[in-house]
Amino acid sequence: MKNETEIDPGFERRVVDSLxxxxxxxxxxxxxxxxxxxxxxxxxxxxxxxxxxxxxREFLLLLHETPESANRGSVEEYGRWARNTGAMxxxxxxxxxxxxxxxxxxxxxxxxxxxITAKSREEAEAIARTCPHLRHGGWIEIREIARL
Amino acid sequence: MIDDxxxxxxxxxxxxxxxxxxxxxxxxxxLMMMALRLMRGSKADAEDAVQEAWMRAVASLPRFxxxxxxxxxxxxxxxxxxxxxxxKGPPPAQVPHDARDDMGMDLERGIAELPEAAREVFVLHExxxxxxxxxxxxxxxxxxxxxxxxxxxxxxxxxFLGEENEERN
Numbered sequence: 674m675k676n677e678t679e680i681d682p683g684f685e686r687r688v689v690d691s692l693x694x695x696x697x698x699x700x701x702x703x704x705x706x707x708x709x710x711x712x713x714x715x716x717x718x719x720x721x722x723x724x725x726x727x728x729x730r731e732f733l734l735l736l737h738e739t740p741e742s743a744n745r746g747s748v749e750e751y752g753r754w755a756r757n758t759g760a761m762x763x764x765x766x767x768x769x770x771x772x773x774x775x776x777x778x779x780x781x782x783x784x785x786x787x788x789i790t791a792k793s794r795e796e797a798e799a800i801a802r803t804c805p806h807l808r809h810g811g812w813i814e815i816r817e818i819a820r821l
Numbered sequence: 822m823i824d825d826x827x828x829x830x831x832x833x834x835x836x837x838x839x840x841x842x843x844x845x846x847x848x849x850x851x852l853m854m855m856a857l858r859l860m861r862g863s864k865a866d867a868e869d870a871v872q873e874a875w876m877r878a879v880a881s882l883p884r885f886x887x888x889x890x891x892x893x894x895x896x897x898x899x900x901x902x903x904x905x906x907x908x909k910g911p912p913p914a915q916v917p918h919d920a921r922d923d924m925g926m927d928l929e930r931g932i933a934e935l936p937e938a939a940r941e942v943f944v945l946h947e948x949x950x951x952x953x954x955x956x957x958x959x960x961x962x963x964x965x966x967x968x969x970x971x972x973x974x975x976x977x978x979x980x981f982l983g984e985e986n987e988e989r990n
Contacts, residue, residue, distance in 0.1 A: 688872050
């Protein structure tokens with residue numbers, strides 16, 4: 674016997690509207706990871722990212738959200754920043770869905786990442802320090818990609 | 822499958838539509854099917870029950886203590902909402918639309934014909950796999966009462982299915 678049924682999108686909308694009207698949830702602004710993705714897409718299609726230098730080292734800037742940073746920031750702001758770094762390689766959005774295998778625990782705060790090039794960790798940190806994500810209360814984890 | 826704890830933590834941090842929908846989409850297909858069976862196949866009543874259940878669940882979520890799984894807790898709220906709607910006037914029995922292609926169509930019709938108390942126990946125990954202790958907790962009855970209601974439900978369904986077969990033959 675079936676244990677699940679498909680949900681009508683109209684019903685989903687109805688529930689969300691009633692929760693919002695009841696003040697129980699608020700409208701999502703553009704999530705940070707979408708802002709990142711949109712900024713990258715806009716930047717690449719406009720051809721406005723400078724060609725990344727080739728300093729030989731790559732770093733991931735892992736953008737974590739906090740209650741203060743959630744729903745803040747704009748596409749334009751992140752796009753401007755990404756273009757100006759001249760070090761941008763890539764970026765991806767992460768969905769909210771988290772699966773954890775093994776004894777670890779995810780707090781679900783990782784919202785997206787940028788991959789940049791830099792000559793040193795200090796330079797990567799200097800680039801990350803200018804990211805608008807920090808001004809909005811989020812935090813950034815900087816990890817170098819190992820070359821094997 | 823989602824990590825319910827992480828999803829709830831995230832929702833409570835953000836309280837926004839996006840993080841709510843992660844939880845909603847993970848659980849509503851099962852909650853809706855359960856409500857359809859409890860509401861004797863009435864889609865309108867099942868949707869009203871599930872909508873009201875989400876309103877209550879979201880309001881109570883900060884106080885949810887994880888003494889049961891999130892799914893079990895949500896099922897309990899849906900059961901209560903179904904009961905409240907049923908009290909206003911039980912809908913006529915019909916087979917839930919999504920169950921019509923199943924081999925168990927006669928069984929679905931039989932479930933819809935069961936008295937409310939027996940139907941609740943049968944759906945929760947036999948279809949959704951809750952133990953009698955869990956069913957007791959969800960319905961506010963003793964585990965022994967759950968067992969006896971299940972016995973009544975099985976007997977009534979056997980009779981119903983027997984009559985259906987006789988009519989066919």
